[in-house]
Structures are given as C-alpha cells and as structure tokens.
Amino acid sequence: MKQDLDQLMAKRNLDAFVIVSDENYNPLVDYMTNGARVFGGYVLKKRDQPAVLFVNPMEIEEAAHSGLRVVSYSDINYTELLSNRLPESALQVELWKRLLGLAGITGGRVGIYGTADLNVYLELFRLFDQQLTGFELVGESGMTLFDEAMLTKDADELARIRTVARKTNEVLQLTWDWIGTHRQHEDGQVINAEGTPLTIDAVKQFVLQALLERDLEDTGMIFAQGRDGAFPHSRGNDAETLRTGQAIVFDLFPRERGGGYHHDVTRTWSIGYATPQVQALYDTVMEAFDRSLEMTQAGQSAQVPQLTVLDYFESLGHPTRRSHGDTHNGYVHSLGHGVGLKIHERPSLSQFRDDVLQSGNVITLEPGLYYPDQNMGCRIEDMVMIDDSGAVVTLTTFHKQLVLPLQG
Amino acid sequence: MKQDLDQLMAKRNLDAFVIVSDENYNPLVDYMTNGARVFGGYVLKKRDQPAVLFVNPMEIEEAAHSGLRVVSYSDINYTELLSNRLPESALQVELWKRLLGLAGITGGRVGIYGTADLNVYLELFRLFDQQLTGFELVGESGMTLFDEAMLTKDADELARIRTVARKTNEVLQLTWDWIGTHRQHEDGQVINAEGTPLTIDAVKQFVLQALLERDLEDTGMIFAQGRDGAFPHSRGNDAETLRTGQAIVFDLFPRERGGGYHHDVTRTWSIGYATPQVQALYDTVMEAFDRSLEMTQAGQSAQVPQLTVLDYFESLGHPTRRSHGDTHNGYVHSLGHGVGLKIHERPSLSQFRDDVLQSGNVITLEPGLYYPDQNMGCRIEDMVMIDDSGAVVTLTTFHKQLVLPLQG
Structure with missing residues (x-):
C-alpha cells in the first residue's frame, strides 16, 4: 500500500526516488498526487519525507490539488537556464541538479521511475553517471518499488x-x-x-x-x-x-x-x-x-x-x-x-x-x-x-x- | 517525411534503430505500422531495409495489418527462455540479442527510441553496454530522428x-x-x-x-x-x-x-x-x-x-x-x-x-x-x-x- 512506500524504499536501500513523466497520463504520478491532473511533472521523494511535485508553471493550479509541496520552474530559474542555450542534454543535467537540490536530495541511492522517451534518457543516464557526483541512480526490473506498493x-x-x-x-x-x-x-x-x-x-x-x-x-x-x-x-x-x-x-x-x-x-x-x-x-x-x-x-x-x-x-x-x-x-x-x-x-x-x-x-x-x-x-x-x-x-x-x- | 527515414538515419550515422513500446498507445510504433493497433511491440529497422515488427503472439493478427514483416515470441523460443527462470534483466538482454538477430542487425550504431519504464531501461542500458558486444546503443535529445521525419x-x-x-x-x-x-x-x-x-x-x-x-x-x-x-x-x-x-x-x-x-x-x-x-x-x-x-x-x-x-x-x-x-x-x-x-x-x-x-x-x-x-x-x-x-x-x-x- 501507498503508506508502505518508506519501508519499501528502505528494503531497497533507496535514499530517494524520482518519478519522471511526459505529457501523457502517468499512473505513478497519479498514485502520488491524489488525483491532481498533472502532466509532465516530476515527483521527488526523500525517504521518510513528504514528496515534492515539480511542474511547469502552467500546471501549478492543477498541481495544488495534490496536497504535495509544489515547486516550479521559477524555483530553479529555468528561463535563465534556457536563455544560456545549453545543449539539450546539458540543460537536463542542470535541471536535475537543481531539482534534486530543491527536494533536499543531496546524494545517495536514487531510484528512477516513470515513463519517458528512451532516446532522451539513454543519453541522460550516461551523463548523470558522470556528472551527478555523489548520486547513484538505481533502476529495477521485476517486482519494483511501485509494483510492490500497488x-x-x-x-x-x-x-x-x-x-x-x-x-x-x-x-x-x-x-x-x-x-x-x-x-x-x-x-x-x-x-x-x-x-x-x-x-x-x-x-x-x-x-x-x-x-x-x-x-x-x-x-x-x-x-x-x-x-x-x-x-x-x-x-x-x-x-x-x-x-x-x-x-x-x-x-x-x-x-x-x-x-x-x-x-x-x-x-x-x-x-x-x-x-x-x-x-x-x-x-x-x-x-x-x-x-x-x-x-x-x-x-x-x-x-x-x-x-x-x-x-x-x-x-x-x-x-x-x-x-x-x-x-x-x-x-x-x-x-x-x-x-x-x-x-x-x-x-x-x-x-x-x-x-x-x-x-x-x-x-x-x-x-x-x-x-x-x-x-x-x-x-x-x-x-x-x-x-x-x-x-x-x-x-x-x-x-x-x-x-x-x-x-x- | 517518413520516406526520408533512411537518409535521416545516415545523417546520424545510425546503422539501425529499435522502437520500444509498452502497453499504451505509442505514436512512433503507430507511425511505422500504418495504423495497425499493436500494443507492446518493438519495431526494428536496419538502414535501407524494411522494418520488422515484433509482437506478443496474441497481437499477430492485428500486427499483420501493418504490412511489415511480423515476428513473434515463437521465432525466438521465448517460452523456453522464460522456463529458464533467468533474472528479469538477464531475460531482457537475451530477448534483445535474439530480436536484433531476427532483424538482421548484427552490430553497429543502434538508435533507441520509444517510451517505456525508465526503471527497467536504466538497468538494461547498463547491461547492454556490457553485454551487447559489437553494438553501440545511441540516444538523442533535441531534434531526434523521428522529430525530424515528422x-x-x-x-x-x-x-x-x-x-x-x-x-x-x-x-x-x-x-x-x-x-x-x-x-x-x-x-x-x-x-x-x-x-x-x-x-x-x-x-x-x-x-x-x-x-x-x-x-x-x-x-x-x-x-x-x-x-x-x-x-x-x-x-x-x-x-x-x-x-x-x-x-x-x-x-x-x-x-x-x-x-x-x-x-x-x-x-x-x-x-x-x-x-x-x-x-x-x-x-x-x-x-x-x-x-x-x-x-x-x-x-x-x-x-x-x-x-x-x-x-x-x-x-x-x-x-x-x-x-x-x-x-x-x-x-x-x-x-x-x-x-x-x-x-x-x-x-x-x-x-x-x-x-x-x-x-x-x-x-x-x-x-x-x-x-x-x-x-x-x-x-x-x-x-x-x-x-x-x-x-x-x-x-x-x-x-x-x-x-x-x-x-x-
């Protein structure tokens, strides 16, 4: 059950998790956000802490229905970041650094969940392994954290x-x-x-x-x-x-x-x-x-x-x-x-x-x-x-x- | 346009691509399969060759509407593979090896596209890098192959x-x-x-x-x-x-x-x-x-x-x-x-x-x-x-x- 998430994270030795979504309906985001109709958001959760919901500013009104702490691009100076015209993947690395920081996730084992374009994440995962120092990004197959909770x-x-x-x-x-x-x-x-x-x-x-x-x-x-x-x-x-x-x-x-x-x-x-x-x-x-x-x-x-x-x-x-x-x-x-x-x-x-x-x-x-x-x-x-x-x-x-x- | 795919692959120096999907509607699979209603399939294409559609046997009747060459689990002895009770990720590596072989993709740069669970693929990509020798799996952000075709x-x-x-x-x-x-x-x-x-x-x-x-x-x-x-x-x-x-x-x-x-x-x-x-x-x-x-x-x-x-x-x-x-x-x-x-x-x-x-x-x-x-x-x-x-x-x-x- 949802209430077991912290315990199931501990069982996996996860210090935190991030759920990634794209513009389509995402069951894991839905599971964490109490029916708020949020598209394209990230849910970040440190073990034994409440989850944080990151959304595009256009979604903040919907996101508020989640009851979670809602953060948005303005909290990470995203437009300034965009203006630097970094390569797309470098931009994503910087975005993730700021996001993890916002959610108080400063290192350790971070489970990655959710659904997104594999072409983007194949590239990103390699960059993360090099550039997110102090973090170990963790995948799982078989009975995953959310499979077990659900x-x-x-x-x-x-x-x-x-x-x-x-x-x-x-x-x-x-x-x-x-x-x-x-x-x-x-x-x-x-x-x-x-x-x-x-x-x-x-x-x-x-x-x-x-x-x-x-x-x-x-x-x-x-x-x-x-x-x-x-x-x-x-x-x-x-x-x-x-x-x-x-x-x-x-x-x-x-x-x-x-x-x-x-x-x-x-x-x-x-x-x-x-x-x-x-x-x-x-x-x-x-x-x-x-x-x-x-x-x-x-x-x-x-x-x-x-x-x-x-x-x-x-x-x-x-x-x-x-x-x-x-x-x-x-x-x-x-x-x-x-x-x-x-x-x-x-x-x-x-x-x-x-x-x-x-x-x-x-x-x-x-x-x-x-x-x-x-x-x-x-x-x-x-x-x-x-x-x-x-x-x-x-x-x-x-x-x-x-x-x-x-x-x- | 779709007809430019081979040329766009050449521009990216891709020898082949694989589109992965899950049980949800996947626009890239739809793009390649001419409106066949296939869920959970893989599309594999070697450059300058027709694409191959791999589906669960339960989907073969629908898959036939694609006009592509359709292959299924029986072509890779999947049930035998399952019976070996390999760990989930090892099973996936073996599945991919057989799939790539079926599609005549024997090595080189393979672009990975489509949408799927990141937790599964974070693990898989690391295994692929170790175990799919002779293959370089390639991701991309920004203007991707399919963005450009579409x-x-x-x-x-x-x-x-x-x-x-x-x-x-x-x-x-x-x-x-x-x-x-x-x-x-x-x-x-x-x-x-x-x-x-x-x-x-x-x-x-x-x-x-x-x-x-x-x-x-x-x-x-x-x-x-x-x-x-x-x-x-x-x-x-x-x-x-x-x-x-x-x-x-x-x-x-x-x-x-x-x-x-x-x-x-x-x-x-x-x-x-x-x-x-x-x-x-x-x-x-x-x-x-x-x-x-x-x-x-x-x-x-x-x-x-x-x-x-x-x-x-x-x-x-x-x-x-x-x-x-x-x-x-x-x-x-x-x-x-x-x-x-x-x-x-x-x-x-x-x-x-x-x-x-x-x-x-x-x-x-x-x-x-x-x-x-x-x-x-x-x-x-x-x-x-x-x-x-x-x-x-x-x-x-x-x-x-x-x-x-x-x-x-």
Missing part, C-alpha cells in the same frame, strides 16, 4: 475500484440488452428493426456511449468474432456484421475518465444460439474458471490457480504454453494479473512468477482457449478482490450466460 | 489531419450553438430552460459526446473560466457553473479514436457580454495572433513569429518570459508547436529553438495573455499547415468571435 490497495482505492466495477457491470448489461433488441436475418446476420446490419463498430460506439455517460473511458476494448476471437488481443474487425452462432470475445477494460482505476472483464457471447463446438469450448473454459476461483486464496502462491488451469486443460488434451511451447492453439496466456491505475499490475498469476496472493489484491481470473483454425476462441474473465478477512469477493457481478437471445 | 507530413497524413480538423470545427460549432440555447439567471449564472445551472462538467460531457459521434477522442481538454483560465494548463473546475461576462479559455486537442492524428485549437469565449477588460485583453491577443500569422512563412525561422509576438506584447507593457523571467503574468509560453500523432511535435515556435518553417509543417499559432490576479486569461489558437506552394492554410476554420450570445 500490490495491495487501501480503502480509498478499493472504494474507487468498486465504483468502476459497478458502472462496468451496468455497461455490460446495457450492451447485452441492446444487442438482444435486434433480430436475425435469414442469412444469419444480426439486423435491427429497419433491417440494417449490426456491425462491431456500432456495438463499440454503443459501449463507448454507455461508458461516457458513467464518466469512464475505454482503453482499447476487444469485440472479436469468430476467427478474430481466436487471437487473444485482436480487437475485432469494426466493419464486420454480427452473426448468430459465432463465438464473440468481448474484453472490456475501461478506467476512470482522464486516467484512473480500471475494471477488467471478458465475456464470450454467442448470439441466438451456440454451436455444439462453441458450447463445448465454453463449458470447458467455464469449468477452468470455477477451478481457478476455488484455488484463489490469501496466502496461496499465485502460481497455484494457473497450474490448476494448466493441469485441467492439458488433462483434456488442449495444448498449453507449458506443454507445447509457443503454441497459438489452446491456452496461450497466463491466468491473470493485478489491476489498478495500470491495467496490468502485480501479482501475476503465472507459472513464471513467484507472487503470493494476499488481502488487498485486486486481480483478474481469465482462462481461455483459442483455435484459429476452427474460427473460435473463448475467454471468461472476472475481476476479484481479496478482502481484509481473506475472502475472495467477485467485483464482476454481470452474468456469464453464453447465448444472447435475440428478442427483436 | 516535421513534414506526407499526403496521406495531411488527408487524415484535414479530416480531424473538419470534425473538430464541427464540434466547436455544435458546442457554441448548444451553449447559446441557454439563458442567463438574474445572478449571472447560465441556466437551461428548466432553470438548471450549466456546469463545466456538462459542457465537457457535451463535447465528449460530439467527439465520440465523429470517431475522435479527447486527450484532456481545457475549459477554464475566470481565474482558472489565467493558468494556461488548468483544465477547469468541473463543478463550476458557467457565468456571463467571464473569460473562458476552451482548448480542445482531440485525436483519432484509439490514437492517431490530432487537432489543436483554443478559443476564448465570454458568454452574454464581455467586460471592457476582457474585450481589451481579447483584442490584444487577436492582434498578436494576426501578426504571428503574417510572419508564418516557409523558409522563415520559426523564431520570427514568436519574436514578433514578444515585441508586440512588450511594446504594450505586458510582461513576457523574455522581459520578466519566470513570470506568471502576461505571455508565459511559446507561440506554437508542430502537431501530428503527438500533440507536441517540432517545429517549435520558440525563441529557444532554431527550427525553420517549411512546406509540410502542421503547426499551431497560440498567443495568450494571463492575469491570475485579474481573474482572466485569454488564448487564441489555430492550427495551420504550410502547403507545397508555401501557402499557409488555416485548418481551424471555426470563427473567433469572443461574445457567445445567449438565445434561450
């Missing part, structure tokens, strides 16, 4: 996550109901009352509209029919008309508008009816889902639910990445991941990671099976949290019916 | 930019008209026919809706009234009710849905009437705008329009960053910037840069004046392009009237 959510975060979940469930229900108002043309196309074919683009527009009305924003939904659904991240062909009897993978992972907490859910729908093949695939994935949920427990290795699913699928003869290397058929991804300000957080429910499930985790469970040659894929995903008592609470309460009946 | 847009890009411009102009007109259907309450609040106060949040919702209907998405619009408008990047207080006689800064910079080309426009509106102070501020900024447009010419230094505005504002006694360092009053930013897949591209219309205007540029002109203590700010921004003949074509055709009359 592993468990505090009460404020959980409240926001529950709100996003409730709204996302509403959007799923509305979409299900709306598609159901359509009817089937004799050729299997789904059409509206006027006979107009219902396209994937129209469905996505409907979903975007429903999200917008709830102050949520899409971050790249998947609505993939038939063969497209057999490629887990194919977003679907917008121009395509919905057809009855096809497996449709609908993966929706919106967040609070402007950047914030996510929900992540997948349903597989077959409109009008399901073929025996699709029904059988669905039943198998549903059974895998139920087994994985049963093995999701606080204190448990996060590998266990994944291994359970691998064992189950393999026992039925489905290829997996464990049994068949880089297969494109069968079960081709891990079981799930943490969800928060980033769509993919820790813990990882993967056989290649060593995370342990615990209270405060918010994770997905999303087994799937994919058969491009049979023009079908299926994935079922809920988001769940592990509460203070260790109970697993399902946040995705929307039903898991496969066949979406046409009422129109 | 300086000028080709015909396909310009066609898309024109479409986004047309749609954005429509949204501005709709918003203007819709606000105009409201009426004034006796206390100066703007209310609808039922007497409900019109909030900034409601305006933003209206705009988002209008964007959505046109396949555009917002990237953080500003609708800032009174004092908020005097801080150039304050996004405005959503809960606030619109009031007559206040300067409202409305800065809209949407892009194609899911990531793509932007438009960028600002208008300053005063509802019902303008106070003499707001009118005077507006007239001054409008004059600065006209003067800057006049000085925007192919072959001209991009400093010239900015210097023209600085001279004009200072001649009237307004503080600027040139005359008054890090002032928060007066003219506190540069005149404009290139616009494309990124909202801020080159050329920079700044006295601190040495860019030259040329055919194919798509830029903003956006003078402004800001007086927090007087509760008012004003900015007027058009996006213009310089066509093949050198003519400056205004893409923001929406009118620049200050007073938005209430008809309701």
Whole structure:
C-alpha cells in the first residue's frame, strides 16, 4: 500500500526516488498526487519525507490539488537556464541538479521511475553517471518499488475500484440488452428493426456511449468474432456484421475518465444460439474458471490457480504454453494479473512468477482457449478482490450466460 | 517525411534503430505500422531495409495489418527462455540479442527510441553496454530522428489531419450553438430552460459526446473560466457553473479514436457580454495572433513569429518570459508547436529553438495573455499547415468571435 512506500524504499536501500513523466497520463504520478491532473511533472521523494511535485508553471493550479509541496520552474530559474542555450542534454543535467537540490536530495541511492522517451534518457543516464557526483541512480526490473506498493490497495482505492466495477457491470448489461433488441436475418446476420446490419463498430460506439455517460473511458476494448476471437488481443474487425452462432470475445477494460482505476472483464457471447463446438469450448473454459476461483486464496502462491488451469486443460488434451511451447492453439496466456491505475499490475498469476496472493489484491481470473483454425476462441474473465478477512469477493457481478437471445 | 527515414538515419550515422513500446498507445510504433493497433511491440529497422515488427503472439493478427514483416515470441523460443527462470534483466538482454538477430542487425550504431519504464531501461542500458558486444546503443535529445521525419507530413497524413480538423470545427460549432440555447439567471449564472445551472462538467460531457459521434477522442481538454483560465494548463473546475461576462479559455486537442492524428485549437469565449477588460485583453491577443500569422512563412525561422509576438506584447507593457523571467503574468509560453500523432511535435515556435518553417509543417499559432490576479486569461489558437506552394492554410476554420450570445 501507498503508506508502505518508506519501508519499501528502505528494503531497497533507496535514499530517494524520482518519478519522471511526459505529457501523457502517468499512473505513478497519479498514485502520488491524489488525483491532481498533472502532466509532465516530476515527483521527488526523500525517504521518510513528504514528496515534492515539480511542474511547469502552467500546471501549478492543477498541481495544488495534490496536497504535495509544489515547486516550479521559477524555483530553479529555468528561463535563465534556457536563455544560456545549453545543449539539450546539458540543460537536463542542470535541471536535475537543481531539482534534486530543491527536494533536499543531496546524494545517495536514487531510484528512477516513470515513463519517458528512451532516446532522451539513454543519453541522460550516461551523463548523470558522470556528472551527478555523489548520486547513484538505481533502476529495477521485476517486482519494483511501485509494483510492490500497488500490490495491495487501501480503502480509498478499493472504494474507487468498486465504483468502476459497478458502472462496468451496468455497461455490460446495457450492451447485452441492446444487442438482444435486434433480430436475425435469414442469412444469419444480426439486423435491427429497419433491417440494417449490426456491425462491431456500432456495438463499440454503443459501449463507448454507455461508458461516457458513467464518466469512464475505454482503453482499447476487444469485440472479436469468430476467427478474430481466436487471437487473444485482436480487437475485432469494426466493419464486420454480427452473426448468430459465432463465438464473440468481448474484453472490456475501461478506467476512470482522464486516467484512473480500471475494471477488467471478458465475456464470450454467442448470439441466438451456440454451436455444439462453441458450447463445448465454453463449458470447458467455464469449468477452468470455477477451478481457478476455488484455488484463489490469501496466502496461496499465485502460481497455484494457473497450474490448476494448466493441469485441467492439458488433462483434456488442449495444448498449453507449458506443454507445447509457443503454441497459438489452446491456452496461450497466463491466468491473470493485478489491476489498478495500470491495467496490468502485480501479482501475476503465472507459472513464471513467484507472487503470493494476499488481502488487498485486486486481480483478474481469465482462462481461455483459442483455435484459429476452427474460427473460435473463448475467454471468461472476472475481476476479484481479496478482502481484509481473506475472502475472495467477485467485483464482476454481470452474468456469464453464453447465448444472447435475440428478442427483436 | 517518413520516406526520408533512411537518409535521416545516415545523417546520424545510425546503422539501425529499435522502437520500444509498452502497453499504451505509442505514436512512433503507430507511425511505422500504418495504423495497425499493436500494443507492446518493438519495431526494428536496419538502414535501407524494411522494418520488422515484433509482437506478443496474441497481437499477430492485428500486427499483420501493418504490412511489415511480423515476428513473434515463437521465432525466438521465448517460452523456453522464460522456463529458464533467468533474472528479469538477464531475460531482457537475451530477448534483445535474439530480436536484433531476427532483424538482421548484427552490430553497429543502434538508435533507441520509444517510451517505456525508465526503471527497467536504466538497468538494461547498463547491461547492454556490457553485454551487447559489437553494438553501440545511441540516444538523442533535441531534434531526434523521428522529430525530424515528422516535421513534414506526407499526403496521406495531411488527408487524415484535414479530416480531424473538419470534425473538430464541427464540434466547436455544435458546442457554441448548444451553449447559446441557454439563458442567463438574474445572478449571472447560465441556466437551461428548466432553470438548471450549466456546469463545466456538462459542457465537457457535451463535447465528449460530439467527439465520440465523429470517431475522435479527447486527450484532456481545457475549459477554464475566470481565474482558472489565467493558468494556461488548468483544465477547469468541473463543478463550476458557467457565468456571463467571464473569460473562458476552451482548448480542445482531440485525436483519432484509439490514437492517431490530432487537432489543436483554443478559443476564448465570454458568454452574454464581455467586460471592457476582457474585450481589451481579447483584442490584444487577436492582434498578436494576426501578426504571428503574417510572419508564418516557409523558409522563415520559426523564431520570427514568436519574436514578433514578444515585441508586440512588450511594446504594450505586458510582461513576457523574455522581459520578466519566470513570470506568471502576461505571455508565459511559446507561440506554437508542430502537431501530428503527438500533440507536441517540432517545429517549435520558440525563441529557444532554431527550427525553420517549411512546406509540410502542421503547426499551431497560440498567443495568450494571463492575469491570475485579474481573474482572466485569454488564448487564441489555430492550427495551420504550410502547403507545397508555401501557402499557409488555416485548418481551424471555426470563427473567433469572443461574445457567445445567449438565445434561450
């Protein structure tokens, strides 16, 4: 949790950290700035001291909403610095020296986090190593400081996550109901009352509209029919008309508008009816889902639910990445991941990671099976949290019916 | 232009480049992949060779839309690599070795571009320097390879930019008209026919809706009234009710849905009437705008329009960053910037840069004046392009009237 940051810094022997951002939404800056809409800022924090937020003067009014100490270019005489027309990288070195000074960071091990242009920082890191004497800049891979802090959510975060979940469930229900108002043309196309074919683009527009009305924003939904659904991240062909009897993978992972907490859910729908093949695939994935949920427990290795699913699928003869290397058929991804300000957080429910499930985790469970040659894929995903008592609470309460009946 | 990439690589003595991305939209990957919706991929290009796109197997179906040669984990035995349970950074080094090999990049100077977690790459760059023998990884600041390519847009890009411009102009007109259907309450609040106060949040919702209907998405619009408008990047207080006689800064910079080309426009509106102070501020900024447009010419230094505005504002006694360092009053930013897949591209219309205007540029002109203590700010921004003949074509055709009359 956020309150553990100082302790997690100590564990890493970090004296301070700097979060760098660019003009895009930055989840780490958001995490530290209490929802202030700051773009392009730096967060600097000395261990056991409050964080400092550095922003362009144009952002100071927004930055004040963070509750942090806000500093700006005027505090480091930036315009004077610019007027010297230093080379860009030399300018950055001088900027960093002044910034670190402002935040009272006078030396020691400084963790560098955040997202920015690698071309700029490849050059800068080399210069920093030479010119920031007394500082050791520290990177990390794997379970980083912020991964570890974000592993468990505090009460404020959980409240926001529950709100996003409730709204996302509403959007799923509305979409299900709306598609159901359509009817089937004799050729299997789904059409509206006027006979107009219902396209994937129209469905996505409907979903975007429903999200917008709830102050949520899409971050790249998947609505993939038939063969497209057999490629887990194919977003679907917008121009395509919905057809009855096809497996449709609908993966929706919106967040609070402007950047914030996510929900992540997948349903597989077959409109009008399901073929025996699709029904059988669905039943198998549903059974895998139920087994994985049963093995999701606080204190448990996060590998266990994944291994359970691998064992189950393999026992039925489905290829997996464990049994068949880089297969494109069968079960081709891990079981799930943490969800928060980033769509993919820790813990990882993967056989290649060593995370342990615990209270405060918010994770997905999303087994799937994919058969491009049979023009079908299926994935079922809920988001769940592990509460203070260790109970697993399902946040995705929307039903898991496969066949979406046409009422129109 | 994109077609100049090989030549621009030669100019930098680069034998190859790699673009890294994370799970978010990446403009450089988009630039290279012809609109394929690929997330988390790497683009590798050897000079004078076609680019190669490396993606997670889950993305291969989308990646195929790029027209590039697509390679995936199975081509580098990634699952086997994962099974060895190497430390995360050692795994990355091995991944890069195999990737570079796949793309036929066997050594030399390799430019690194794209956006990713700095904590990961700070560690990786140090390892690469030790372990990628025969390679020199190259960073750059200032005018980078892609900045330079993107300086000028080709015909396909310009066609898309024109479409986004047309749609954005429509949204501005709709918003203007819709606000105009409201009426004034006796206390100066703007209310609808039922007497409900019109909030900034409601305006933003209206705009988002209008964007959505046109396949555009917002990237953080500003609708800032009174004092908020005097801080150039304050996004405005959503809960606030619109009031007559206040300067409202409305800065809209949407892009194609899911990531793509932007438009960028600002208008300053005063509802019902303008106070003499707001009118005077507006007239001054409008004059600065006209003067800057006049000085925007192919072959001209991009400093010239900015210097023209600085001279004009200072001649009237307004503080600027040139005359008054890090002032928060007066003219506190540069005149404009290139616009494309990124909202801020080159050329920079700044006295601190040495860019030259040329055919194919798509830029903003956006003078402004800001007086927090007087509760008012004003900015007027058009996006213009310089066509093949050198003519400056205004893409923001929406009118620049200050007073938005209430008809309701």
